[in-house]
Amino acid sequence: xxxxxxxxxxxxxxxxxxxxxxxxxxxxxxxxxxxxxxxxxxxxxxxxxxxxxxxxxxxxxxxxxxxxxxxxxxxxxxxxxxxxxxxxxxxxxxxxxxxxxxxxxxxxxxxxxxxxxxxxxxxxxxxxxxxxxxxxxxxxxxxxxxxxxxxxxxxxxxxxxxxxxxxxxxxxxxxxxxxxxxxxxxxxxxxxxxxxxxxxxxxxxxxxxxxxxxxxxxxxxxxxxxxxxxxxxxxxxxxxxxxxxxxxxxxxxxxxxxxxxxxxxxxxxxxxxxxxxxxxxxxxxxxxxxxxxxxxxxxxxxxxxxxxxxxxxxxxxxxxxxxxxxxxxxxxxxxxxxxxxxxxxxxxxxxxxxxxxxxxxxxxxxxxxxxxxxxxxxxxxxxxxxxxxxxxxxxxxxxxxxxx
Ligand SMILES: *Cc1c(COP(=O)(O)O)cnc(C)c1O
Numbered sequence: 001x002x003x004x005x006x007x008x009x010x011x012x013x014x015x016x017x018x019x020x021x022x023x024x025x026x027x028x029x030x031x032x033x034x035x036x037x038x039x040x041x042x043x044x045x046x047x048x049x050x051x052x053x054x055x056x057x058x059x060x061x062x063x064x065x066x067x068x069x070x071x072x073x074x075x076x077x078x079x080x081x082x083x084x085x086x087x088x089x090x091x092x093x094x095x096x097x098x099x100x101x102x103x104x105x106x107x108x109x110x111x112x113x114x115x116x117x118x119x120x121x122x123x124x125x126x127x128x129x130x131x132x133x134x135x136x137x138x139x140x141x142x143x144x145x146x147x148x149x150x151x152x153x154x155x156x157x158x159x160x161x162x163x164x165x166x167x168x169x170x171x172x173x174x175x176x177x178x179x180x181x182x183x184x185x186x187x188x189x190x191x192x193x194x195x196x197x198x199x200x201x202x203x204x205x206x207x208x209x210x211x212x213x214x215x216x217x218x219x220x221x222x223x224x225x226x227x228x229x230x231x232x233x234x235x236x237x238x239x240x241x242x243x244x245x246x247x248x249x250x251x252x253x254x255x256x257x258x259x260x261x262x263x264x265x266x267x268x269x270x271x272x273x274x275x276x277x278x279x280x281x282x283x284x285x286x287x288x289x290x291x292x293x294x295x296x297x298x299x300x301x302x303x304x305x306x307x308x309x310x311x312x313x314x315x316x317x318x319x320x321x322x323x324x325x326x327x328x329x330x331x332x333x334x335x336x337x338x339x340x341x342x343x344x345x346x347x348x349x350x351x352x353x354x355x356x357x358x359x360x361x362x363x364x365x366x367x368x369x370x371x372x373x374x375x376x377x378x379x380x381x382x383x384x385x386x387x388x389x390x391x392x393x394x395x396x397x398x399x400x401x402x403x404x
Pocket of ligand 1: 105196230
């Protein structure tokens with residue numbers, strides 16, 4: 001089949017909830033992918049940072065193959081020999097007491113919100129009266145936390161909400177980076193704050209220096225839980241284990257997903273203290289696939305690779321190199337370059353038009369990336385990338401940004 005035929009099939013049989021670039025991929029290897037015509041591309045999106053380990057990392061493939069020959073799914077009705085060890089390894093890596101394992105990022109965000117609400121009704125002093133359903137959680141303008149109805153209830157992106165109401169009450173939005181507005185919005189029923197250390201989907205937006213630390217202080221002083229959504233920024237993407245680590249901030253509840261199982265299997269997790277995750281009792285919450293032995297074996301291998309192969313350090317090193325090379329490019333179309341580690345945004349000047357045609361031109365040159373929020377090209381290659389690949393890409397990025 002040809003490219004046009006695959007596109008026709010998708011358009012005919014799949015809901016059109018995405019607007020993908022018209023490239024049909026069939027093979028991936030490390031930081032590279034190949035389309036059905038054999039053309040090679042450098043993957044600079046990494047499936048929205050789910051592929052921190054690159055495509056088909058051999059140690060993770062091997063772990064998955066071995067586990068497939070043993071046991072795939074038990075449900076949590078029974079125990080399995082991968083779940084406990086994974087929970088221990090994840091807690092030891094991150095320094096949290098306990099974890100609750102789910103599959104998608106959105107599910108983990110929902111889990112964190114439930115944990116915060118139940119904590120407020122059962123453990124926070126003084127507790128909120130549970131029947132009044134008053135618990136309120138603050139989120140930030142420009143947030144992206146997933147696509148469930150509760151999560152889009154506090155999105156500030158019109159398209160994410162339009163046509164999907166009614167929405168879940170109990171959320172408030174404040175401007176990202178505005179400490180005064182954040183403090184002013186706290187009420188006696190506010191119980192938690194949900195934040196991304198860098199807003200990925202809304203255009204690689206970094207808060208002002210010190211903001212995370214100040215939010216942490218305000219949370220501590222007001223007995224609010226700080227919930228960090230590090231589904232995209234976590235696990236080395238920004239050059240440290242967590243985006244919060246850049247300001248030495250410890251979240252009360254940490255949410256991870258995407259790269260947790262090396263992009264080979266959907267595994268997400270909520271991490272927190274015994275006091276907070278201890279609110280869950282049998283029957284309170286669950287997932288048929290959450291904690292399944294196949295996902296756990298894959299995630300265990302992915303965590304090992306992350307640490308043993310120095311992916312976090314490489315993200316820091318290669319991120320600095322990538323940014324420094326971008327800074328040398330002609331400024332004809334570039335308004336701003338920003339990011340941390342290998343989560344990098346290049347904002348295109350408004351007079352140069354939207355970022356999409358730039359992404360299409362980059363794809364023709366063999367670089368796969370995706371526009372985010374209209375004006376921003378996101379560069380987020382796998383954390384295994386080396387400087388030769390960056391040099392290869394930079395030559396092409398320069399051509400596109402010069403000739404467009
Ligand atoms: C991708 C993402 C999510 C949602 O994860 P899914 O697995 O797509 O449900 C939530 N929060 C952030 C910050 C993300 O980048």
